[in-house]
Amino acid sequence: MSDIRTIRFTLNGTKVSKVVEAHETVVDVLTRKFDLSGTRESCRQGLCGCCTIYVDSNPVSSCLMLAWFLDGTDVRTIEGLADGDTLDPVQEAFIEAGAFQCGFCTSGFIMMVKHLLSENPDPSDEEIRHRLAGNLCRCSAYPEIMDAVKIAAAKARSVAKARP
Amino acid sequence: MTEVFTSVGRSIPRLEARDKVTGRTEYVHHLRLPRMLYGKIFRSAYPHARIKSVDKSAAEAIEGVFRVVTIDDIRTVIPHPYYGPAFHDQPILADGKTRFSGEPLAVVLAEDPSIAEEAAGLITVEYEEIPAVFDEVEAMTSDVLVHDELKPASTFADLKHLKGRKGTNIALDHKLLRGDPEAGFAKSDFVFEHVFRSQQVMHTPMEPFVSVADVTGDRMTLHTASQGPSFVRIEIARLLGWPENRVRVKVPFLGGGFGGKLYIKLEALVTALSLLVRRPVKISLTMEEQFFMVTRHPCTFRIKSGVNKDGKIIARTCDIAWNGGAYADIGPRVTQKAGFTSAGPYDIENVRIRSSAVYTNRPPAGALRGFGAPQTAWAYERHMDMIAEEMGLDKVEFRRQNLLRDGRPQASGTILVDAAIEKSLDKLLDIMKWNQPFDRGSGRIRRGRGIAVGFKGITSPTTSVAIVNLYADGSCGLFIGTVDMGQGSDTVMAQIAGEVLGFDPTTIKVIHSDTDVTPYDMGTLGSRSTFHMGTAVRLAAEDAKKKLAELAASVGMVPGSNQPISEIFERRYGMRAGNVIGVGSFIPEYQKPDPETGQSLKVTPFWGVGTNGAEVEVDMETCQFTVTKLVNVADIGRPLNPKLALQQLSGAGIMQYGFTTTENMIFKEGQLTNASLADYKIPGLLDMPREWINEFTDSIQHDGPFGGKGAGETTTIALSPAIGNAIADATGVQLMDLPCTAESIFQALKRAKA
Amino acid sequence: MEVAGLRGFDIVEPSSLEEAFGLLGTGDPAVRPMGGGTALMLMMKSELFKPTRLVSLRKLGEPFHGLGESADGKWVRIGALNTFSMLDHSPLMKSHFPIISRTMNTLANLRVRNVASVGGNLAHGDPHLDLPPVWMALDGEVRIVGPSGERVSAVADLYKGYYETTLEEGELITELRVPVKPDWKSSYTKVTTRAAHDWPAIGLAISVQLSGRQIQDLRIVLSAALDKPTRLTAAETVLRGRDIGEALLREAADAATEEVELETDNRGSQEYKTHLLRIYVTRALQDLVSEAAPK
Structure with a gap:
């Protein structure tokens, strides 16, 4: 029985450990204990998507998850998407399409889109809309986000084609 | 002859794009300072109540609580703890009584925010409830007084006469009179009168309000998500009785603002707290708490028009009550600015306007993307359609016949210049294929379409100052107080400087607001940045260019030679040293309106113009409807970055689409019932109309920087009435109140049948 | 006065049922079992629930x-x-x-x-x-x-x-x-009245066993507008054993709207939700019939 423990997990490819209290959410720990600022708490209800991360390759809302349960998992955040200076194709597509304004929700959208394309390389408009229905952008860059998904999908397909 | 530009007019990506897609953008949201305390606000439970006592003991007993603060503590560091841009009416924490449910009443400070939150839940307050007033029309004559005495800020000359006024909830009455409306009605063939209402809505930026204050020695440094750092500095210096140079306000990027993060919000509170404890203090609101910070004014608008048989509008009166909530914020300015255009973009000889800012026991209302113009257009453009409908006039031709055109005086007397109203309407009709047959649906599905025309004036007179700093290696820093909250101002300002200097705009570094470093700007608001700051940047760049040329001449270099800039500095200073600093300062021409008639020869520096068209599909059984097409056309002068400008039109339109169909702050006896994104629905991807078209007219603002002007609000103005008009066209029933919902159609149809 | 904040609880992760029962059986309503935890987290964050202990079930086996x-x-x-x-x-x-x-x-x-x-x-x-x-x-x-x-x-x-x-x-x-009922068809209608992505104003789950246009058996369950998900048994009784037709659907819709009293909330008034129930019961049944037995 405890309200404090050490969690050990993989964060963007690096093995890490941290002492956490029972009440601490994942987004709090990422922000305050790992100084990662790309994962952001906004609505606190798992419905805006600003705090999206991957836990064991699955997108989750880090505001609704207790850090306690990260123990033994593989966590990826927006900071872990680019390979050094080389952006992920989804990140490139977001720039190309101008798929953001203030940028606060952008990490979450990019994480969701990347996951969508990993499951479905050529999603229909309807599939994109439904998948991203749980991400909110108050600047309303939605039309450009739709463009970005298509650009990213095309990039991924052309990379796949180019492979021998 | 067309001018050729190298920098402006190009759709370059945002300068900060890479940071935004990698999660590295700097926001106050995640700022932490050494020894920083977190503040958690305890809020009042009643809309109107005397505070008999506050029991802090249980909160103070929690381990880790540093201090629990009420207004009595605040007074020890700020003796007169009242603030506000128009009225000094808002206490830093509730003072003796609470004026809306959710008002900050105490703050717990702790190193761990979850401890502060837990302790805040342990504060108890003994209240004595007093009668409250919530409706703006009722409040105009109610015995319930939100404030015992009006306390206008001395900063605005036009409010001084209100000082000390008692026994009223009307903070400000804006009046306009042109011609003789009563005589006009008397000689009109028909007179129409309607009442329209707009609901209370909120900005809900994804980055909730957040401010950090850090007092060290005799300096106060604020890191704040603010759209108006210069005003924050002025107001904090006033509250503290300090000279402005001891207050420093720094603003990085904002996670959205939309008018909410203007003037002064959390800054006074964190300043007081930091002074009290001599440590940095941060307060971050939750999404829920944002609804108690600032909102958009609900409003009731009674509009009356006299029209001749041939469709000419002879006279119009507008009586508007703006529900400002418990504190005036910038409501008085909303009341004035939206007031003087509230008769619509029409050429009417006889106009009377009375626009009143009213106190009620609701959360305060302030600026929100459009400064009141959308609420007025909801009324005047629905009114236009209803008149046309009743008189059997063509809705487009009726408008066209009465439209204001360049060279004609607007209701304020200011002559219309560079306002492409008709051009915008024509383009809209063209995109809507208005003259082609329209499928009106069949069976239970009915289709309808509607258009609306809107315009707005711009807050005036306001000042922007810019500095261009050319470094000795030939690179350039641009120092401006304009805050980039997503609109792309960094990029466009760099494009303007780049155009003058002949620089690639992507190489120019924009230095963000830091009042120790960046010069004065009135605020990033009301579509003013491109025109005002853009002009200041142009002037600063021209100044730098001129000085650089002088420097070159002084070292014997030929003007226009291809030698690098660094060579000039090296020749002058013997090494890479020195700077060339260009300064630009801009304030547009302005004439204060007459207080009784509202008449002025120059009431606005330019006009915002937008037209909107909607097609809807209504299921006549369930009354659920879908907006199948939305078209927004705006006159934004010359688009200085077309892609970013279109994004502004699109984003503003979708936001207003939310205010039209899904968003509504619902109160029950003064208690907000839906303060969360689960129950206050902002548009998501599934809500987007299938066809979503944004365009601008081919226009030039002759006195704007490179022909440009503001773009951030224009599509908000008349979008709601376009949808309301389309719903009326489809269903035959008239919606008078926002938002337009399935149930409101259901109820209207029921009334129509009865 | 409720106590705010998430602090002040512990987490236990029993690995056997016996252990779990021991941890849960304290008589303290603030001790709760936790599965995925999303709903609990929402309640905790909105200060509707403050736990003293969360008993995670994730290590319980088979x-x-x-x-x-x-x-x-x-x-x-x-x-x-x-x-x-x-x-x-x-x-x-x-x-x-x-x-x-x-x-x-x-x-x-x-x-x-x-x-x-x-x-x-x-x-x-x-x-x-x-x-x-x-x-x-x-x-x-x-x-x-x-x-x-x-x-x-x-x-x-x-x-x-x-x-x-x-x-x-x-x-x-x-x-x-x-x-598993291979000869049954079912549908769920989520009726939202504000944004597309919202809590339902009414939720309507229907399953039917059809023989041609005749309803052999069925279940109609209404949610969201009542205090709990509720079978609309009167409507079921009207429909059971009969051929789907306009008059019958009207009769069933009448029965459905008469047997429950819906609640007014921010998603709609009782009157409007009742109106929606009438329409969507009819439409959902029609859709199920035409899916099973296209004309």
């Missing part, structure tokens, strides 16, 4: 996990700790209960579906949830274990009222069993 068909193929067993995404991805679910993945499409969002568990969702008792009425319409039943043994309950019998279930202290749902 009985809470797995998803498979019974040997006789007559029902499907779903371990309570399956996440919604696991259901969504299950070919077995897709072939036997296509209604589930159709419902998933508009249920919360992928991030929530990746975490929220079938059992936690059933035990939560929020009348706005989409899945409980669907399980009810499918005649689902749950296996419940507790300190005093094991019992089986129809999902329909789980709900007492607003956020109130018939689960006793210490009782845990281990699995859901859903009968």
Whole structure:
């Protein structure tokens, strides 16, 4: 029985450990204990998507998850998407399409889109809309986000084609 | 002859794009300072109540609580703890009584925010409830007084006469009179009168309000998500009785603002707290708490028009009550600015306007993307359609016949210049294929379409100052107080400087607001940045260019030679040293309106113009409807970055689409019932109309920087009435109140049948 | 006055049922079992619930996990700790209960579906949830274990009222069993009245056994506008054994709207929701009939 423990997990490819209290959410720990600022708490209800991360390759809302349960998992955040200076194709597509304004929700959208394309390389408009229905952008860059998904999908397909 | 530009007019990506897609953008949201305390606000439970006592003991007993603060503590560091841009009416924490449910009443400070939150839940307050007033029309004559005495800020000359006024909830009455409306009605063939209402809505930026204050020695440094750092500095210096140079306000990027993060919000509170404890203090609101910070004014608008048989509008009166909530914020300015255009973009000889800012026991209302113009257009453009409908006039031709055109005086007397109203309407009709047959649906599905025309004036007179700093290696820093909250101002300002200097705009570094470093700007608001700051940047760049040329001449270099800039500095200073600093300062021409008639020869520096068209599909059984097409056309002068400008039109339109169909702050006896994104629905991807078209007219603002002007609000103005008009066209029933919902159609149809 | 904040609780992760019962059976209502935890986290964050202890079920073995068909193929067993995404991805679910993945499409969002568990969702008792009425319409039943043994309950019998279930202290749902009925068709209609992505104003789960246009048997379950998901038995009685036609549908809609008194909230007035119920009962039945027996 405890309200404090050490969690050990993989964060963007690096093995890490941290002492956490029972009440601490994942987004709090990422922000305050790992100084990662790309994962952001906004609505606190798992419905805006600003705090999206991957836990064991699955997108989750880090505001609704207790850090306690990260123990033994593989966590990826927006900071872990680019390979050094080389952006992920989804990140490139977001720039190309101008798929953001203030940028606060952008990490979450990019994480969701990347996951969508990993499951479905050529999603229909309807599939994109439904998948991203749980991400909110108050600047309303939605039309450009739709463009970005298509650009990213095309990039991924052309990379796949180019492979021998 | 067309001018050729190298920098402006190009759709370059945002300068900060890479940071935004990698999660590295700097926001106050995640700022932490050494020894920083977190503040958690305890809020009042009643809309109107005397505070008999506050029991802090249980909160103070929690381990880790540093201090629990009420207004009595605040007074020890700020003796007169009242603030506000128009009225000094808002206490830093509730003072003796609470004026809306959710008002900050105490703050717990702790190193761990979850401890502060837990302790805040342990504060108890003994209240004595007093009668409250919530409706703006009722409040105009109610015995319930939100404030015992009006306390206008001395900063605005036009409010001084209100000082000390008692026994009223009307903070400000804006009046306009042109011609003789009563005589006009008397000689009109028909007179129409309607009442329209707009609901209370909120900005809900994804980055909730957040401010950090850090007092060290005799300096106060604020890191704040603010759209108006210069005003924050002025107001904090006033509250503290300090000279402005001891207050420093720094603003990085904002996670959205939309008018909410203007003037002064959390800054006074964190300043007081930091002074009290001599440590940095941060307060971050939750999404829920944002609804108690600032909102958009609900409003009731009674509009009356006299029209001749041939469709000419002879006279119009507008009586508007703006529900400002418990504190005036910038409501008085909303009341004035939206007031003087509230008769619509029409050429009417006889106009009377009375626009009143009213106190009620609701959360305060302030600026929100459009400064009141959308609420007025909801009324005047629905009114236009209803008149046309009743008189059997063509809705487009009726408008066209009465439209204001360049060279004609607007209701304020200011002559219309560079306002492409008709051009915008024509383009809209063209995109809507208005003259082609329209499928009106069949069976239970009915289709309808509607258009609306809107315009707005711009807050005036306001000042922007810019500095261009050319470094000795030939690179350039641009120092401006304009805050980039997503609109792309960094990029466009760099494009303007780049155009003058002949620089690639992507190489120019924009230095963000830091009042120790960046010069004065009135605020990033009301579509003013491109025109005002853009002009200041142009002037600063021209100044730098001129000085650089002088420097070159002084070292014997030929003007226009291809030698690098660094060579000039090296020749002058013997090494890479020195700077060339260009300064630009801009304030547009302005004439204060007459207080009784509202008449002025120059009431606005330019006009915002937008037209909107909607097609809807209504299921006549369930009354659920879908907006199948939305078209927004705006006159934004010359688009200085077309892609970013279109994004502004699109984003503003979708936001207003939310205010039209899904968003509504619902109160029950003064208690907000839906303060969360689960129950206050902002548009998501599934809500987007299938066809979503944004365009601008081919226009030039002759006195704007490179022909440009503001773009951030224009599509908000008349979008709601376009949808309301389309719903009326489809269903035959008239919606008078926002938002337009399935149930409101259901109820209207029921009334129509009865 | 409720106490705010998330602090002041501990987390335990029992690895056996006995251990779990011991940890849960304290008489303290602030000790709660936790599956995926999304609903609990929401309640904690909105200060509706302050736990003293969370008993995580994730390390409990076998009985809470797995998803498979019974040997006789007559029902499907779903371990309570399956996440919604696991259901969504299950070919077995897709072939036997296509209604589930159709419902998933508009249920919360992928991030929530990746975490929220079938059992936690059933035990939560929020009348706005989409899945409980669907399980009810499918005649689902749950296996419940507790300190005093094991019992089986129809999902329909789980709900007492607003956020109130018939689960006793210490009782845990281990699995859901859903009968496979190849000759039944089912649908879930989520009626939203504000944004497209919203809690339902009314939720309507219907399953029918049809023979041509005749309704052999059916279940109609209404959720969201009442304090708990509720069978519309009067409407079912009107329809059972009869041929679908306009007059019958009108009669059924009358019965449905008469047997329940809907609640007014921010998503609609009682009057409007009743109007919607009348229309959507009719439409859902028509759709099911035309899907089963196209004209």
